[in-house]
Amino acid sequence: MIRPETAQETAFRAEVRSWFEANLQQHLRNLTFRPAPKESMAWYGALYENGWIAPHWPKSFGGMGASAEEQVILFEESARIGAPDIPTQGLNHIGPLLMKLGTPRQQAFHLPRILSGEGVWCQGYSEPGSGSDLASVQTRGEVRGGEIVINGQKIWTTWGHHANWMYALVRAIPGEKKKNGITFVLLDMNTKGITRRPIRTIAGDDEFCEVFFDDVAVPLSNVVGEVDQGWRVATSLLDEERIRIGTPLLPLRALARLRAVMKHNGLSNDREWQRRLARSEIAVETVTAAYFQCLERFETGNAAGGESSYLKILATEVTQDIVDLVQEAAGPLRAVKVPSAGSDARVDFSEMYLQSRRLSIYGGSNEIQRSILAAQVLGLQGARR
Amino acid sequence: MSGDDSMIADSARIFLSRIGGVARARKLRDSGMAFDAGAWNEMAKLGWFGLVVPEEAGGLGLGGHELVALMEALGAQLAGEPVGESIAASVLLSRAEGLSSLLEEVIAGSAIVASVLDASFKLAGGRVRGASRPVVNLAQATHALIEITGENGAVYVVPLKSAGVELRTQATVDGRTVSELHLDLSSEVLSRIEMQNVSLALGNVQAVARLAAAAYLVGLADAAFAIALEYLKTRKQFGVAIGSFQALQHRAATVFVRIASVRALISECARTFGTERLDAASAAAACAASAMALQVTKECIQFHGAIGFADEHDIGLYLRRAMSTIASIGDAGSCLDAFSKAASVGTEKISSTA
Ligand SMILES: Cc1cc2nc3c(=O)[nH]c(=O)nc-3n(C[C@H](O)[C@H](O)[C@H](O)COP(=O)(O)OP(=O)(O)OC[C@H]3O[C@@H](n4cnc5c(N)ncnc54)[C@H](O)[C@@H]3O)c2cc1C
Numbered sequence: 001m002i003r004p005e006t007a008q009e010t011a012f013r014a015e016v017r018s019w020f021e022a023n024l025q026q027h028l029r030n031l032t033f034r035p036a037p038k039e040s041m042a043w044y045g046a047l048y049e050n051g052w053i054a055p056h057w058p059k060s061f062g063g064m065g066a067s068a069e070e071q072v073i074l075f076e077e078s079a080r081i082g083a084p085d086i087p088t089q090g091l092n093h094i095g096p097l098l099m100k101l102g103t104p105r106q107q108a109f110h111l112p113r114i115l116s117g118e119g120v121w122c123q124g125y126s127e128p129g130s131g132s133d134l135a136s137v138q139t140r141g142e143v144r145g146g147e148i149v150i151n152g153q154k155i156w157t158t159w160g161h162h163a164n165w166m167y168a169l170v171r172a173i174p175g176e177k178k179k180n181g182i183t184f185v186l187l188d189m190n191t192k193g194i195t196r197r198p199i200r201t202i203a204g205d206d207e208f209c210e211v212f213f214d215d216v217a218v219p220l221s222n223v224v225g226e227v228d229q230g231w232r233v234a235t236s237l238l239d240e241e242r243i244r245i246g247t248p249l250l251p252l253r254a255l256a257r258l259r260a261v262m263k264h265n266g267l268s269n270d271r272e273w274q275r276r277l278a279r280s281e282i283a284v285e286t287v288t289a290a291y292f293q294c295l296e297r298f299e300t301g302n303a304a305g306g307e308s309s310y311l312k313i314l315a316t317e318v319t320q321d322i323v324d325l326v327q328e329a330a331g332p333l334r335a336v337k338v339p340s341a342g343s344d345a346r347v348d349f350s351e352m353y354l355q356s357r358r359l360s361i362y363g364g365s366n367e368i369q370r371s372i373l374a375a376q377v378l379g380l381q382g383a384r385r
Numbered sequence: 386m387s388g389d390d391s392m393i394a395d396s397a398r399i400f401l402s403r404i405g406g407v408a409r410a411r412k413l414r415d416s417g418m419a420f421d422a423g424a425w426n427e428m429a430k431l432g433w434f435g436l437v438v439p440e441e442a443g444g445l446g447l448g449g450h451e452l453v454a455l456m457e458a459l460g461a462q463l464a465g466e467p468v469g470e471s472i473a474a475s476v477l478l479s480r481a482e483g484l485s486s487l488l489e490e491v492i493a494g495s496a497i498v499a500s501v502l503d504a505s506f507k508l509a510g511g512r513v514r515g516a517s518r519p520v521v522n523l524a525q526a527t528h529a530l531i532e533i534t535g536e537n538g539a540v541y542v543v544p545l546k547s548a549g550v551e552l553r554t555q556a557t558v559d560g561r562t563v564s565e566l567h568l569d570l571s572s573e574v575l576s577r578i579e580m581q582n583v584s585l586a587l588g589n590v591q592a593v594a595r596l597a598a599a600a601y602l603v604g605l606a607d608a609a610f611a612i613a614l615e616y617l618k619t620r621k622q623f624g625v626a627i628g629s630f631q632a633l634q635h636r637a638a639t640v641f642v643r644i645a646s647v648r649a650l651i652s653e654c655a656r657t658f659g660t661e662r663l664d665a666a667s668a669a670a671a672c673a674a675s676a677m678a679l680q681v682t683k684e685c686i687q688f689h690g691a692i693g694f695a696d697e698h699d700i701g702l703y704l705r706r707a708m709s710t711i712a713s714i715g716d717a718g719s720c721l722d723a724f725s726k727a728a729s730v731g732t733e734k735i736s737s738t739a
Contacts (some may be wrong), residue, residue: 002657002666003656252737275721275725278725279721281728282669282721286673288653289650290650293652313639313642370634370635370639371631371634371638374637377638378614378628380614380629382625
């Protein structure tokens with residue numbers, strides 16, 4: 001970060017750096033894909049034990065209550081050492097949502113389990129027929145006595161085949177497309193009637209899956225908000241999700257890759273490539289600056305509509321631009337599938353490039369985010385093609 | 386913005402619109418008059434040229450955020466005077482010994498000191514010879530800060546009215562000028578600047594100039610976009626406002642993201658004012674703002690169609706002013722090199738460049 005560090009922050013950075021060095025095993029560094037659950041959750045558990053699993057959660061809910069600067073320091077140091085992806089649906093999406101809109105019982109049950117890693121979550125929003133047009137979800141959720149009985153299908157469910165909890169959007173009356181007929185439910189993935197099928201991505205990993213529901217019965221106490229009133233809950237979560245996609249973490253990771261590939265291919269001292277690297281570093285600083293400002297606006301109650309869309313577009317597109325350069329720097333190796341063990345680190349030529357295509361699709365595509373900005377921030381009305 | 390910076394921004398906005406706003410930039414260009422002495426004197430009365438000079442040296446004693454606020458306001462109304470340049474020079478003058486009277490003149494607006502650092506001036510046999518690269522707004526300056534390299538290397542002030550000083554001046558597309566400084570004169574005309582670590586101070590002059598220009602470009606881009614946004618809402622084709630076309634909405638959203646994020650970056654850079662990080666930060670600001678301003682002002686012309694291509698419409702003034710402003714801080718390559726150098730050799734490294 002460009003922002004000058006306080007002595008305390010510098011000390012925190014040093015602490016993070018040396019703790020990462022001491023605790024992150026070599027074979028888990030510089031991976032592009034999320035490691036398999038066992039290893040991913042082991043790293044998750046180590047961060048939890050150290051009190052760093054939830055920097056952005058307030059202390060009152062067991063989080064670290066980190067300042068914006070401390071959060072950025074953690075991102076920078078994670079990217080520097082090449083820390084692996086951990087599942088974030090609990091930490092970044094449903095956790096903060098439950099803090100805002102969950103019942104005390106839901107909070108007391110789920111939040112500690114998210115922190116410890118006992119509860120691994122997935123997001124059941126998208127369906128084969130409902131992507132950008134999320135309000136059109138058709139998965140049925142009928143209230144029968146004290147239960148909601150769910151039938152239908154979700155798709156593109158990240159880590160759905162590993163998760164033990166899902167938050168999902170269902171509706172009581174099928175065929176409707178109304179926003180106020182949607183219910184937001186929490187469901188235990190071990191409930192009878194759930195079938196899951198992993199889906200392979202273009203990058204080669206099994207990151208997401210399909211989930212089928214056949215008379216899956218969920219207690220009504222698992223509804224967040226009111227039955228039929230889940231749309232507001234759903235969109236509040238999307239805001240949270242996009243802010244977390246919009247942190248400097250992804251761009252910083254891409255930057256670390258660019259340096260690694262430049263070094264591997266002998267470009268580190270090439271002036272033209274140094275300039276490209278500098279341009280990328282500045283772009284990443286721009287994301288960090290925007291992230292700081294957004295958090296400050298949220299904290300002071302000055303957040304405008306569209307803040308999360310702005311951050312999401314910025315961070316994902318800066319990342320994709322940098323990964324384009326990684327490809328260019330890879331040259332004839334650009335299509336190599338399996339990363340090579342570089343002189344001192346794993347060098348990924350193609351995985352992140354392919355993987356990063358998802359950034360402008362998920363969390364609400366960047367086209368949808370632009371439409372949100374145009375309507376909510378710029379006051380441009382009526383979308384015509 | 387919080388306190389002093391929003392006060393500065395408000396008073397600058399009001400003052401600049403009172404003296405003619407963007408129409409003034411057009412008028413100055415059309416009349417071939419590069420310098421508006423009346424406006425300059427009023428700016429001096431507002432204390433702008435001493436903005437970051439300590440109060441005990443006669444300035445306002447303000448910092449980076451106020452500088453950014455002022456420069457954004459100037460950019461928004463396309464005020465072309467060398468305000469950023471003057472403020473940058475004041476940073477060095479206020480630290481040098483024996484230059485307090487020149488500093489006073491700078492603050493009062495009666496002297497304008499240009500920093501001519503991209504040059505190769507040599508001192509031999511009692512004479513100074515050499516030439517600079519083209520410098521924007523140099524024709525308005527009364528003095529130049531130059532660096533003499535090689536033997537007797539030092540930083541000097543050259544009064545530009547002296548014999549042996551030649552400016553080779555060309556007009557720019559926006560009514561400013563750009564001039565090469567050619568020197569062939571006795572070294573006695575020069576005053577040598579006495580100060581500790583003069584090269585650091587020179588770096589600082591350049592850094593402040595870069596931060597100022599970057600902020601100017603953000604103000605300029607933002608103002609251009611405000612005009613374009615209004616046009617998107619009022620111009621009708623196919624029976625509807627063109628801003629209802631999704632193709633344009635998305636491009637407008639991109640412009641918004643570009644301006645907002647670079648503005649955020651510059652606000653971070655303002656925090657480094659007076660620290661070692663300013664060098665790297667200001668180079669980053671200049672790079673980011675230059676690329677952003679060109680993209681935005683070109684896009685704003687596109688949003689207007691043919692009228693945007695017509696000189697009579699103001700929207701085209703913003704692109705052209707962006708061009709000369711970028712010329713004043715060096716090309717993208719040199720800013721990127723400056724960033725790499727400052728970010729990696731500074732004792733306080735910026736973490737993303739690790
Ligand atoms: C890696 C990955 C992980 C994901 N994880 C999850 C998950 O865990 N849970 C979950 O519920 N979902 C998940 N998704 C799904 C994601 O939310 C959707 O892909 C996304 O909302 C887009 O929907 P879609 O894929 O159906 O595309 P569509 O909506 O069919 O869009 C196709 C194209 O049309 C464009 N488009 C659509 N409508 C408009 C419009 N009005 N104006 C302009 N352009 C438009 C889109 O931008 C896109 O380019 C994931 C997706 C990916 C790629």
